[in-house]
Structures are given as structure tokens and as C-alpha cells.
Amino acid sequence: MGSPVDTDSDAQLVSRAVTDLARQTRFPIVFAGLETAGAVPITAVAGARTHNLDGLVVHQGRGLGGAAMIEKRPRLALDYRTARSITHDYDRVILGEGIATLFAVPIVVAGRSRGIVYCGSWSQAPVGDLVARPAFRAADSIATELRVRDEVERRLRSMTPPEAAPPALSPSAQEDLRESFAELRSIAASMSDAALRQRLAAVEARLASISREEGDGGEGLDVRLSPRELDVLACCALGATNAEIGAQLSLREGTVKSYLQSAMSKLDASTRHAAVAKARRAGLLP
Incomplete structure (x- = not known):
């Protein structure tokens, strides 16, 4: 085949x-x-x-x-x-x-x-x-x-649509969801195929929506993060350091810090953990 x-x-x-x-x-x-x-x-x-x-x-x-x-x-x-x-x-x-x-x-x-x-x-x-x-x-x-x-393609086929998700996510399932989201962001960053990047973006939105449905429905924050700011925050959500994020995304550590500071400013957050929390409540991260 x-x-x-x-x-x-x-x-x-x-x-x-x-x-x-x-x-x-x-x-x-x-x-x-x-x-x-x-x-x-x-x-x-x-x-x-x-x-x-x-x-x-x-x-x-x-x-x-x-x-x-x-x-x-x-x-x-x-x-x-x-x-x-x-x-x-x-x-x-x-x-x-x-x-x-x-x-x-x-x-x-x-x-x-x-x-x-x-x-x-x-x-x-x-x-x-x-x-x-x-x-x-x-x-x-x-x-x-x-x-x-x-x-x-393998990941796209394996994704469960939101309507088929279980009524509640266990902590381990939530962590798997966040790891999958971060890895999809990393894969998308290396893709040269625009059509596949669009499909990945749709899957990422579905993953974020699954998490949001389990929470309080979001704060309704009108925040727009750049793709790289979202990549960095997705890695932060897994507890990665700036050096680890740079290695995963092929970025300099100083560049990672710059993206992170920009995302924190947009989210009006004083720490990376607060930025991740606000991004989740805004439906930007699972």
C-alpha cells in the first residue's frame, strides 16, 4: 500500500x-x-x-x-x-x-x-x-x-472525537492529553505540508476542547498567542525547563525565554505556571 x-x-x-x-x-x-x-x-x-x-x-x-x-x-x-x-x-x-x-x-x-x-x-x-x-x-x-x-496520520486516526470522550478525565488521562497536545505542536512546527498543519491544528483544538468541557467552561479571555508562544507554553505545561523546551523545539534558550515572556504578558500572568493556568482556562491548552 x-x-x-x-x-x-x-x-x-x-x-x-x-x-x-x-x-x-x-x-x-x-x-x-x-x-x-x-x-x-x-x-x-x-x-x-x-x-x-x-x-x-x-x-x-x-x-x-x-x-x-x-x-x-x-x-x-x-x-x-x-x-x-x-x-x-x-x-x-x-x-x-x-x-x-x-x-x-x-x-x-x-x-x-x-x-x-x-x-x-x-x-x-x-x-x-x-x-x-x-x-x-x-x-x-x-x-x-x-x-x-x-x-x-497515525495520531489523527487514533484521536477520539470530543463527543465520544468519557464524562470525566482521570489525572493520568489529563496528563496524557497534555503530552499528546505538546507533541502534536512539536510535530506541526516541523511540517512543510500546509494541509497537514491545518489538520493538526483542528486536532489540537479538539484536544483543548475536551479539557475545557471537563472544567468550568473557560473564562472567555480574548487572548491570541503566536504558534511559537503556544508551543513553548505547551511544553511548560509538562514541567519542561527553558533548556529542555529549546532542545525539543530546536530553539535557543534565550529565544524560548523571549516567547515565554511574551505569552505571560499577553495572559497578564506573573509566572509561567500562572500563564499555563490562564491559557487552559482560556481554552488555548488542554
């Missing part, structure tokens, strides 16, 4: 990676795609001289890329036309494009191949570590984004 993320978002992710790789690599042609139902449609191409790669779908175990996916390791065909260790299902496409040397790097997430990044040359060209490194970085970058998306 493919990623649960929508295909438009997948295509944009691959397109960005291919565009960046084309600028960094010595290979004149770069193309890539993500796996769907056991096959990899090539959705992004940079540097092609013909339209031979248009519509190419690579199946696991077939060709150089298919072998790389099965083996979960990079594969190189220095002379693609005469390579004996691969099937030649896609000769018409690859040789028709004029590719002589082809390098394929699988995109591996949690032990499963999720796609392929290809680099090719018109003539036979040696591929050492320095030449291969940009392709490795591109595959790793895509894999990291997919890993984050998978985690976000």
Missing part, C-alpha cells in the same frame, strides 16, 4: 526533491516517484531530453529501480545496456532517453521501500561517494517527510 497522504501532496514532495537534487548533482538527469500498490509511477523528472520517461511505472523487482526497492539498497548500472544483474523491462524508456549510466536509490521508511530516486548520465560515468551523496540526501529527505506524515 502507498502512503495515506493524498497523492497531490506526494507529487509536490517528490517534485521539490527532484528539483533540489538536479541543482546539486553532477548527473544531468534526475527522476523519482513514490510507491503505490506495489509500483512506482515516476511523477517528477528534471533534465530529460525526450518524453520517454513520461508515464513510466516501475514495478518492484523489475529493472534497476525495482531491484533497489527489493534489496533496500542503492543499485548502479555503469553501462545500463549491457547490465546483467537486472531485468531489462524498461530498456525502451531508459535507452530511448539516451541514458548510459543509471543510479537508483530506494526511499526507505521504517524498513519498507516507499519509492525510488534515479540519477542518470548520457555517457558511462563513475559514481563515487561524492557523486552519490546528493542522491542519498534527497532520498533521506523524502523518507523523513514521509515518516513524519505517517506519524501525523
